[in-house]
Amino acid sequence: MQKVCPHCGEPMPEEAVFCLHCFSSVDGTKETVPPLSAASAEHKNPVVQRMQHSVAERCTAGVLLFTLLTSMLFSFASRDFLPVSALHTFTRRDGLFTEMPGSDKTEAAEAKADGDTAGETASIFPTVEQSTLGILGVPQNPLNSFLPTTPLVSAPSGNPNNGGKTPDSGRTPESTTDASPALPSKNPTKPTDRNGADEMPLPPENNPALFTYVAEGSRIAITGYTGSAMHVVVPAVIDGQIVCRISAGTFQNLAAVQEITLETDTRQTYLWVDNGCVRNCPNLRAFHFNSTNLGIKGAFATDCPKLETVTLPSDVTQYRVIGGGLYYYSGKEWRLRFYIPACKDTELTVPSWCVGVENVCNLQDNPYLKVLRLHRSCISFPTQNMVNPALEAIYVEDGNPYAISKDGVLYHTRSGDTYTSSCYPLSKKDAVYKMPENVRMQAGGNKGGNTSLEELWIPKTSSFNVSFSFFPNLKRIYLESGHPQEAYIRSAFLGEIYTY
Numbered sequence: 156m157q158k159v160c161p162h163c164g165e166p167m168p169e170e171a172v173f174c175l176h177c178f179s180s181v182d183g184t185k186e187t188v189p190p191l192s193a194a195s196a197e198h199k200n201p202v203v204q205r206m207q208h209s210v211a212e213r214c215t216a217g218v219l220l221f222t223l224l225t226s227m228l229f230s231f232a233s234r235d236f237l238p239v240s241a242l243h244t245f246t247r248r249d250g251l252f253t254e255m256p257g258s259d260k261t262e263a264a265e266a267k268a269d270g271d272t273a274g275e276t277a278s279i280f281p282t283v284e285q286s287t288l289g290i291l292g293v294p295q296n297p298l299n300s301f302l303p304t305t306p307l308v309s310a311p312s313g314n315p316n317n318g319g320k321t322p323d324s325g326r327t328p329e330s331t332t333d334a335s336p337a338l339p340s341k342n343p344t345k346p347t348d349r350n351g352a353d354e355m356p357l358p359p360e361n362n363p364a365l366f367t368y369v370a371e372g373s374r375i376a377i378t379g380y381t382g383s384a385m386h387v388v389v390p391a392v393i394d395g396q397i398v399c400r401i402s403a404g405t406f407q408n409l410a411a412v413q414e415i416t417l418e419t420d421t422r423q424t425y426l427w428v429d430n431g432c433v434r435n436c437p438n439l440r441a442f443h444f445n446s447t448n449l450g451i452k453g454a455f456a457t458d459c460p461k462l463e464t465v466t467l468p469s470d471v472t473q474y475r476v477i478g479g480g481l482y483y484y485s486g487k488e489w490r491l492r493f494y495i496p497a498c499k500d501t502e503l504t505v506p507s508w509c510v511g512v513e514n515v516c517n518l519q520d521n522p523y524l525k526v527l528r529l530h531r532s533c534i535s536f537p538t539q540n541m542v543n544p545a546l547e548a549i550y551v552e553d554g555n556p557y558a559i560s561k562d563g564v565l566y567h568t569r570s571g572d573t574y575t576s577s578c579y580p581l582s583k584k585d586a587v588y589k590m591p592e593n594v595r596m597q598a599g600g601n602k603g604g605n606t607s608l609e610e611l612w613i614p615k616t617s618s619f620n621v622s623f624s625f626f627p628n629l630k631r632i633y634l635e636s637g638h639p640q641e642a643y644i645r646s647a648f649l650g651e652i653y654t655y
Contacts, residue, residue, distance in 0.1 A: 357414050360384035363393040366405075376400035385413045391420035391446070398423065403431040412436050416443040419468075423448075430454040430515075440464060440497075447471050451483070453492045453515030460520075463497035479521070482509055490535060496520040504528040511535030519543045525582070531555040536567045539578050539598055546580040561591045579625075581605055592616045598625050612655075613638065623648055 158169050163177040172180065365382035366389070368375040375396045380387065387406075391398050397420070406412060415433065417426070427450040433439060434457050441464040442456060449467075451474060456462055465476050475482045479498025480491050489509040494517055503524055505511065511533040518524065521543050529536065531552040542549075548563030558567035559574055563583055566574035579598040583605055589612040590596060596613075597620045598604075604625035611626070613619050615635040623629060631651040634641055638654075645652055 357386035359386045359388045359414075359416065361388040361390065361418070363390040366390065366393060368393055368396075368398070371399055373397075374399035376402050377405050378402045379404070380406055380409070383409075383411045385411055387412055387415050389415065389417045391418040391423045391426075399425060400427040401429060401432040403429045404434060406433045406436055406439075407431075408435045410437055413438050414441045414443075415439065417445050419445040419447075425450065428452060428455045431457055434458060437461065441466070444468065444471070444474075449474060451481070451492070453513055454517055455493070456496075457517070457520070459496055460522075461497050462495060465493075465495055477506065479503065479524075480505075482506075483513070491516050494518050494521050494524070496522075499523045502526040502528065505530060505533060507532060509533075512537045512541070514538065514541070516541060518546075521545075526550070528552075529555070529558065533558065536565060536577055542578055542580060544581050544603065546578075547582045547584060548580055549578055559591070561594075562588065564588070566591075566594050579605055583607060586610060588612070590614060590617045590619075595619075596621050613640075613644075615639075619644065 158171070159166050160174040160177060160179060162179040163174065165174065165176040167174055167176075174180075360382060362382065365380060366377050367379040367381065368377045370376075375393060375398055377389065377393075377398055377400065389398075389401060389405075401417070406415065417428075423446060425448040426446045428444075430452040432452075432455050433442070436456075436459050439456070439459045439462050442462065443466045444451070445468055447468055447470055449471065465481055467474055467476055473484045475484075475489075479495040479500050480503065481493035481495070482489050483492040489506075490511060490513045491505060491509060492513050492515065494503070496517070498521060501523060503526070505528065507530050511529065512518070512535055514535070516537070518527075518537055518541050522545050524543055525545055525547045527537070527542075527546065527549045529549070529551045531554040533551070533555060534557055536558055537549070549560055549565040550563065551558045551560040551565065557569075558565060558577075560566070562585065563580060564576055565578040567577050568574045574594045576594065576596045576598055579596070581603060584607050586607055587610040588608055592614050593616045595618045604627060606628050608626045608629055610631045610633070611619075611629060612633040613635065615638045619640060629648075629650060631653065632644060632648055633653050633655050634644065636654045638644075641654075
């Protein structure tokens with residue numbers, strides 16, 4: 156006979172000891188009860204049937220509710236131990252949960268993960284292992300995922316082959332003597348602190364109608380700007396004509412201009428930037444060259460005391476911006492052509508791959524530079540009129556065949572015999588200076604003089620060809636006995652003169 160519940164009469168499995176219909180306990184023995192006849196089932200009390208079904212439904216609901224509450228409680232309890240990163244979705248492949256210490260994930264693997272496509276979003280569904288780690292709450296250093304890696308930079312490679320169309324055409328040297336790390340072509344100078352806060356980028360104005368121009372052969376030269384924007388984009392094409400030159404005076408006496416960007420175009424095979432194309436723009440901070448085939452004159456920006464950033468395109472080969480210097484390659488050698496006026500570096504060391512300072516360089520425009528260092532391979536040196544008023548010393552590496560320095564004063568020679576002082580720094584602090592043997596002091600110019608020197612010693616083998624107005628506070632001169640210029644110096648100098 157089929158086993159039935161003795162309480163509700165419903166059929167049940169032979170091994171059951173608990174009725175799933177009325178939730179009543181059944182005697183453990185396998186005694187079977189004959190099923191109720193249809194007639195007896197029909198005559199069963201309907202009130203009892205409804206009560207039994209109501210009890211069954213409530214018990215079932217109670218079990219389900221208990222299960223749900225238990226699951227929710229476990230979820231909230233584990234959430235307290237999750238790292239903060241587990242509560243967000245990042246566009247990284249780091250996963251949402253941290254890893255246990257001792258993981259076999261290497262630094263190289265982390266670097267590879269950082270370099271993967273930023274568009275890949277981490278899954279919001281953690282694995283079982285990740286969930287377990289999140290519950291245990293064993294986080295890694297949270298900064299590891301956000302520390303940027305330093306990109307490798309290399310020196311400009313390849314040589315331009317522009318068929319002679321580049322204004323300053325020339326190939327980069329195949330090798331340099333600089334043992335320092337590779338130098339980038341595009342290396343904007345370090346920006347100065349602008350009130351310690353990040354500034355919003357200036358909205359660029361690109362309106363060719365605001366520029367005046369004249370014809371230059373089959374191309375045009377820009378001659379003026381009539382707008383008043385803070386960030387000006389200089390067009391490469393105006394009225395369908397290719398711009399080949401930014402002429403002197405294009406940006407002149409414009410206090411509003413803070414940033415200038417040169418637009419580029421594939422049809423623009425070369426672009427000259429003339430001396431004084433930017434003149435007396437007191438608030439100009441940045442100048443961006445975007446054309447590859449450039450001819451940048453050494454005084455392209457004058458009287459722009461706040462100019463702190465100059466950038467070049469990454470593929471340019473005949474120019475480099477390193478620190479505060481813009482260097483130009485002539486096809487044979489590199490020279491310092493322009494020094495950024497607002498660069499706040501107090502020392503400039505000319506790189507060993509550069510042969511020196513061009514005579515058009517605007518060192519005098521920078522009020523911060525105090526020390527200039529030249530290496531033994533330099534052949535081009537600054538003159539007195541080129542130095543800035545804050546300069547205190549110029550040093551030349553031993554072994555240079557063309558120049559020497561004595562206590563910060565530069566002497567150089569062209570003929571290989573007598574060294575002539577090409578620069579006595581205007582802010583040299585020494586009150587006493589002793590000239591070296593076999594040199595000629597020849598200082599002066601239109602940049603003022605040195606006000607610190609009070610006592611000068613001149614050996615017999617050296618000559619003095621300096622206007623005494625260059626040393627307005629000079630009080631005493633010591634001449635070696637028998638100096639050939641003694642009579643002249645005694646007649647021209649009004650201070651004390653002694654012999655030794």
